[in-house]
Amino acid sequence: MIYCVTGGSGLVGRAVQKELEGxxxxxxxxxxxxxxxxxxxxxxxxxxxxxAALMGAHGVLHLAGASVSARWTASHKRAIMDSRxxxxxxxxxxxEAMDQRPEVLVSASAVGIYPNSLDRVYTERDGGAAGFLGxxxxxxxxxxxxFDELGLRVAKIRIGIVLGHGGGVLGTLLPVFRLGLGxxxxxxxxxxxxxxxxxxxxxxxRLATDAALDGTWNGVGPxxxxxxxxxxxxxxxxxxxxxxxxxxxxxxxLALGEMAQIALMSTHCSSAKWQRIGFxxxxxxxxxxxxxxx
Numbered sequence: 001m002i003y004c005v006t007g008g009s010g011l012v013g014r015a016v017q018k019e020l021e022g023x024x025x026x027x028x029x030x031x032x033x034x035x036x037x038x039x040x041x042x043x044x045x046x047x048x049x050x051x052a053a054l055m056g057a058h059g060v061l062h063l064a065g066a067s068v069s070a071r072w073t074a075s076h077k078r079a080i081m082d083s084r085x086x087x088x089x090x091x092x093x094x095x096e097a098m099d100q101r102p103e104v105l106v107s108a109s110a111v112g113i114y115p116n117s118l119d120r121v122y123t124e125r126d127g128g129a130a131g132f133l134g135x136x137x138x139x140x141x142x143x144x145x146x147f148d149e150l151g152l153r154v155a156k157i158r159i160g161i162v163l164g165h166g167g168g169v170l171g172t173l174l175p176v177f178r179l180g181l182g183x184x185x186x187x188x189x190x191x192x193x194x195x196x197x198x199x200x201x202x203x204x205x206r207l208a209t210d211a212a213l214d215g216t217w218n219g220v221g222p223x224x225x226x227x228x229x230x231x232x233x234x235x236x237x238x239x240x241x242x243x244x245x246x247x248x249x250x251x252x253x254l255a256l257g258e259m260a261q262i263a264l265m266s267t268h269c270s271s272a273k274w275q276r277i278g279f280x281x282x283x284x285x286x287x288x289x290x291x292x293x294x
Contacts, residue, residue, distance in 0.1 A: 002026045003208060004041075006040030006087055007063030007108070011167040012159070015201035016061060023205065024150050028053050030064075044086040049094045057086040058210045060091060060152075062144070068112075068133070081136055088143035095150055104153040106207045107144035110195050111160045111220065113137035114267045118189055123270045124158070124216040133265075141216070153214050155207040157200075160220040160269060163289055164197030170293060173234065182235045184246040190266030192221040196283040196292070206279065213277070220269040222284050230286065237290045 003020055007013040008029035017027045030042040030053055040053035044064075054060070065082040066076070088107070112133035114122040128134070137158075142159050147154050162168045176182055200219050207213050225233075235242035283289035 001058035001209070002028065002056050003059045003061055004028045004030060004040075004057045004102070005061045005063060006030045006091070007065065008039075010063065011162060011197060012108070012200060012204070013063050015164065016063065016204045017195045019071065019198075019201040020208070022184065022223055023209070025209075028057070038040070042090060044083065044090045047086070047090045047093060049090055051094060051098075053196055054094055054098065054102065054262045056100075057102045059106065060095070060102050061106045061204060061208060062088060062091060063108045063204075065140075068110075068136075076113070077132060081139065084136065084140045084153045085143055088140070088146075090145055092143070092150070094204070095147070095152070101150055102152060104155070104208060104211075105144060105147040106155045106157065106204055107140070108235045109141050109156045109158045109216070110137050111158050111218065111267045111269055112265070113141070113158060115264045116190070117268070118266055120190070121268045121270050122218070124218055124273060153211065155214050156216045157203060157207060157219040158269075159200065160195050160218070160224075160267075162197050162200055163194055165293060168197070174238075174294065177231075177234055177238055177240055180240045182231055182238075182240060182242055184228040184231045186227070186246060188226060188231065188246060190227050191224045191231050191268035192227055193218070193224040193267055193269040194230065194286060195219060195221040196281075196289040197283050199212030202282070203274065203279070217273060218271060218272055221289070222271050222275075222281050222285075224268045225286055233286050234290055234294075237287065237294055 003025055005027055008017055020027050029039045031039050034041050040050040042049040066079040066089050068080055113127045113129050115129045136259055141156050144154055144156050203219055232242050
């Protein structure tokens with residue numbers, strides 16, 4: 001099959017491309033600056049796309065979106081929202097004009113749709129987070145749902161904290177922990193719904209290729225862990241001390257501004273839906289995932 005991927009240069013997009021190509025599929029990457037075979041031009045801000053990218057495609061994997069890990073200035077908040085909405089709208093217009101349309105859309109989403117909680121375990125039936133992140137995810141998923149009107153099977157994957165090489169949370173934490181300065185954040189009680197990037201890529205691939213799957217899925221590992229446990233395990237894997245005093249929540253807010261809510265958000269997410277369809281994790285516990293990556 002042929003799959004068209006947005007966000008193909010990112011941590012998740014690269015892993016998804018490798019997974020699909022490993023299964024024998026052809027992957028086309030939509031990018032603003034195509035430089036090599038298999039890359040096609042698009043510009044979501046102008047709603048433009050090379051129609052050749054979608055010709056004969058079985059599916060579209062919409063993974064693109066401005067990073068939420070940069071400081072939330074007013075302009076970057078607009079970029080976070082616009083990159084997701086404009087990208088989906090560009091794809092919708094292009095597919096709407098096609099005589100032979102793709103059969104499936106898999107859209108990235110995020111666990112930021114769940115309210116902070118130390119007690120609840122969130123399933124795909126939950127949602128309702130207030131604030132900017134919740135608004136972004138609701139708008140993002142609403143755009144994805146529109147593709148049902150075009151006759152596409154629609155699957156949305158609410159991605160948690162992705163562990164992988166060359167970016168993501170480990171790109172931020174490893175330099176600090178390798179210096180022996182690792183600590184929890186705040187009181188460390190908040191939940192982190194981690195997942196190894198290889199397992200996430202396999203989930204995206206399964207949603208793209210399995211015609212029986214649609215709707216909303218949590219893109220998380222088999223079990224969330226608290227920030228204190230995550231930080232302690234990372235220090236142990238690196239054979240570094242775990243002694244530094246944790247920065248209090250107020251200090252994180254002072255340093256990061258509104259973006260601090262990402263570092264302190266608590267979303268304990270269920271993976272039961274994946275287990276019910278027999279999905280098998282390659283990295284079923286945090287220690288094995290971190291040992292593979294560091």
